Amino acid sequence: MSSYDELIAFERETQALSQISGRLGWDQETVMPRGAAAQRGEEMAALEGVLHARRASPRVAELLEHAEAPDDAGAAQLRNIRRAYDRAVKVPAALASRIARVTSEAQGKWAQARADEDVAAFLPVLSEVVAMKREEAQALAADGDPYDALIEDYEQGTTSGEIAKIFDAMRPGLVDLRARVLDQQRPAALRGAFDEDLQMALAGKIAEAFGYDLRHGRVDKAVHPFSSGSGLDVRITTRTNVDDPFNCLYSTIHEVGHAAYEQNIDRAFLLTSIGRGVSMGVHESQSRIYENQIGRSRAFTGWLFREMTETFGDIGVQSAEAFYAAVNSVQNGYIRTESDELQYNLHIMLRFDLERALMQGDLMVEDLEAAWNDRFHADFGYEVDRPSNGCLQDVHWSVGLFGYFPTYSLGNVYAGCLHEALRQDVTDLDTQLSVGDTSGATGWLRQNLQKFGSLREPQDTIAHAAGRSPDHGPLMRYLEAKFSDIYKL
Template identity: 65%
Template sequence: MTAYDELMTFQRQTEALAQVAGRLGWDQETMMPQGATPQRAEEHAAMAQVLHARRIDPRIGAWLELAEAPDPVAKANLRHVKRSFERTAKVPADLAAELAKTTSLAHRVWAQARGDEDVAAFLPMLQKVVDLRKQEAAAVAGDADPYDALLDDYEPGATGADLAAMFDALRPRLVALRAAILDKPAPVQLDQVFDEDGQLALSSKLALAFGYDIANGRIDKAVHPFSSGSGLDVRITTRTSPRDPFNCFYSTIHEVGHAAYEQGIDDAYLLTPLGRGVSMGVHESQSRIYENQLGRSRAFTGWLFGQMRDTFGDFGIPDEDAFYATVNRVSDGFIRTEADEVQYNLHVLLRFDLERALMSGDLAVNDLEAAWNDRFAADFGFAVDKPSNGVLQDVHWSEGLFGYFPTYTLGNVYAGCLHQALRAAVPDLDADLSQGDTSRATTWLRANLQQHGGLRSPTDTIKHAAGMDPSEAPILDYLEAKFGEIYDL
């Protein structure tokens, strides 16, 4: 065996163990008994130590010195392994284990505090998570910006400064569009109870309509919907709300976008560094284009209207046009995951600025709730009414995912570029979507982006698929055209 072959054999075992670690997280979110939390924290820590040791094994350095890359796939694999090896080596093993253990415990503390509307109960644990992530960031960053070291975990090559510049370009047009829309009469809202069984049945139908391979996955319920796994085992979760079935339907479609990316990667990359999504921004581009540009399009909502009538009977919306407006209704709300396309990014920008301030030391953990509430009132024009609608609504900080939030907006930017290219490639796509057929859209995304996994860098992945450098212009143009038509602006 060549040095490259030996390295990749070792790497496959590491990737397999990482999948097992991920399954522990899936189980904790979906099926684990609440009393198992302390033991699960120890299990997470043990797996983190095993993975950390493998990722800094001295043999990797020797193999990297000797390995040759005869083709682009081998070259990309070596790039990913080298990056992981160098980055992991900077983080002490005991710190990696302590992070895994603490975030596992913090998740349950957050969930309880959220249910009790008790921020104070969560803050001591959040302080521990923040302190540990600061230590990790400092170890990795050296003389560079520590926040960039965290961001690089989720969007390799991105910097906080670059994203701040992009977000600053987004904000004025988003704010202006929001103000113009809220000055107009709002479409009718749904106003009845939708039974859970009907929601879940239609949710499953939507998952299949968007190409989810249920033979290699499953759909469960969770407080915070997510997708987990890659390759031959990719699982999603959704949630239901009695008076808001869109919460269920579009959470499902969103997570199917993530899952389809993982399921669409070339089988030859299975259990290699290329066998998973290249970044969270690119991942989010798939979930957002599935959910919004396809799932909330006029054509697809026309089909969904009929499906809802079949499932729930007359639910108070008279026709397809009114239903399209209802699905895309812009209204005040607290929750990021339930936000309309116009206001969603404003929710993300709030979190991006706050977590950068936490990591830089400009904002203390004990002041986070007040800072959140002040910023929310300034951005949205009304006050947060309770912590579960404010600083406790997202799971991310309890899990130590600092640097993750900005990838949501970056994913929207990427989705705008991809949608523009998709519509040019398949100009009559609406004829299919009006029949609930997404196959030409999802096939285009699989061929041009998903199958390549981690072959290219995040920006090159988008550039290859969309034929353009990532830019905020397409998503802004799309939003202004779509909502300008709905609200007669």
């Protein structure tokens, strides 16, 4: 066996163990007994210790030194394995295990604090998580920016400075468009009580309409919707609210975007370093284009309106056009995941600035709630009414995902570029979407982006699919055109 073949065989075992770790996380969020949290933390820590030892194994370094890539895919394999090795050897094994254990336990404490509206109950464990992530960031960064080192885990090749420039360029246009939209009359909202079992049944139908393969997946419920897994086992969760069916339906479409990316990667890459989505920004480009440019389009919502009325009867709006306006309503709200396309990125910019300050030591954990509330009032013009609508609304910080939030907006930027190219190539897209047929859009994404997994670096992945280097121009043009049309600006 050549050094390359031996390295790939070793990597397949590492990837398989990583999938098991992910499955434990899925179980914890869906069906695990609440009382099992402490034991699950120990299990996750033990498995992380094994994974860290494999990624930092001297044998990996030896094989990398002698391995020769047989082709472009092989070169990408070596690049990604080397990146994982370089990162692993910088982080002490004890720290990696401790982070896995504490964040597993912190997840349950966050969920309870959120339910109890009790920030103080969450702050001690959050302080511990932040301290460990700072330690990890310093180990990874050496003399560089610690927050940049964490971003590298989710969007390799991108720095916080580059992200800040994109956000600074987008913010004035978003704020101006929001002001013009909010000056107009709000569209009529849906009315009624929407049975949660019927919501889940319709969510399953929509998931299949977007190409989610339920032979290799499943849909469950969780406090915070997410997607988990890759290859032959990719699971999603959603949530229901009897007063708000859009929460369930569009969370489902969003997570199907993530899941479809993983399911559609070339099976030859299964359980290898290139057999996963290349970055969280590219991943978000898939979930956001599924949810927004496709799922909230006038054409698709025309089909969804008919499905909704057949499922629930009178929903409070009487036409497909009124339904389209309701789906895309811009209004005040606290929750990022329920935000309209126009205001969503402002929620991300708030989180980006706060977590960057936390990691750089410019913001202390005990001051986080006040900082969040002050920033929210400055950005949105009204006060946070309770912690679950403020700094306790997201799961990310409890599980140590610092550096993750900005990838949501990068995903929106990427989705804007992809949507512009998709429209140029699939000229009858709206005709297809109007009858609930997403195959033209999802097939284009599969062939141009999804099947390649991590073969290319993130921005090269988008450039290959969209035929242009990514920038925020297409997204801003899309938002301006869409909401000017809906609100007759």
